Amino acid sequence: MSLLEARGLTRHFGGLRAVDGVDFDLAAGEIHALIGPNGAGKTTFVSLLSGRVPVQAGSIRLVGEDITRLPAHARVRKGIAYTFQITSVFPGLSVFDNVALAVQGGRGSARDLRGAVAAALSRVGLEAMASDIAGTLSYGHQRLLELAMGLALQPRVLILDEPTQGLAAGEIGNFKDLVRSLVPEVAVLLIEHNMEVVMDLAHRITVLNFGQVLARGTPAEVRASPAVQEAYLGA
Numbered sequence: 001m002s003l004l005e006a007r008g009l010t011r012h013f014g015g016l017r018a019v020d021g022v023d024f025d026l027a028a029g030e031i032h033a034l035i036g037p038n039g040a041g042k043t044t045f046v047s048l049l050s051g052r053v054p055v056q057a058g059s060i061r062l063v064g065e066d067i068t069r070l071p072a073h074a075r076v077r078k079g080i081a082y083t084f085q086i087t088s089v090f091p092g093l094s095v096f097d098n099v100a101l102a103v104q105g106g107r108g109s110a111r112d113l114r115g116a117v118a119a120a121l122s123r124v125g126l127e128a129m130a131s132d133i134a135g136t137l138s139y140g141h142q143r144l145l146e147l148a149m150g151l152a153l154q155p156r157v158l159i160l161d162e163p164t165q166g167l168a169a170g171e172i173g174n175f176k177d178l179v180r181s182l183v184p185e186v187a188v189l190l191i192e193h194n195m196e197v198v199m200d201l202a203h204r205i206t207v208l209n210f211g212q213v214l215a216r217g218t219p220a221e222v223r224a225s226p227a228v229q230e231a232y233l234g235a
């Protein structure tokens with residue numbers, strides 16, 4: 001059984017078929033990349049999975065349970081964490097407090113709040129900055145804070161939307177090591193434009209184009225696909 005399974009997932013905006021009958025399976029413990037040209041429907045698709053955008057047709061199952069109509073906060077409690085854009089960090093609060101808020105919204109019982117925050121911060125290497133005000137952190141550190149907030153939710157599925165955007169080259173290497181360290185406890189669904197990161201990290205790739213699945217497979221299979229090369233990789 002897939003950890004997370006979508007069948008015929010559909011969301012149109014007026015006449016625009018942003019997501020149009022997508023079947024998708026996320027296996028336990030995998031790093032799965034979602035790629036495709038600008039406007040292909042990637043963010044809309046993960047917004048359907050996380051419940052930020054309502055589904056018009058199709059179904060979503062998490063470990064076999066139908067979650068298609070559950071509100072976003074209920075999906076978080078069931079283990080789907082979508083690390084939102086950096087705006088989800090409260091800039092006036094400390095790093096500790098940002099993560100503490102996430103712990104309280106998550107799946108765990110949070111009996112040991114301090115311990116849970118410390119564990120999430122040490123996972124991303126920010127433990128020394130716990131008392132810093134989040135808004136004073138560098139951009140790269142704010143992205144790590146965002147990841148710590150996602151991990152503090154104790155997710156089964158962690159959805160990362162363009163996590164390397166704006167990171168310096170040196171930071172990208174650390175980020176890849178960090179994502180690798182998360183599996184197999186967590187399954188990672190990664191929207192990523194940096195093909196070097198995708199090909200290096202992903203176990204499997206799904207390619208969207210005009211709201212539909214153009215191809216799926218291992219990095220080698222996707223790279224070799226003539227349809228993908230024509231539509232996307234520009235080879």
Ligand SMILES: Nc1ncnc2c1ncn2[C@@H]1O[C@H](COP(=O)(O)OP(=O)(O)OP(=O)(O)O)[C@@H](O)[C@H]1O
Nearest residue numbers: 013016017018036037038039040041042043044045
């Ligand atoms: N709330 C909305 N209302 C109307 N159209 C929308 C809405 N959200 C997305 N769209 C449109 O749906 C299409 C898919 O957008 P989406 O952001 O999902 O693509 P994407 O693959 O994530 O693109 P990018 O790589 O540029 O982030 C686009 O044409 C976009 O303009």
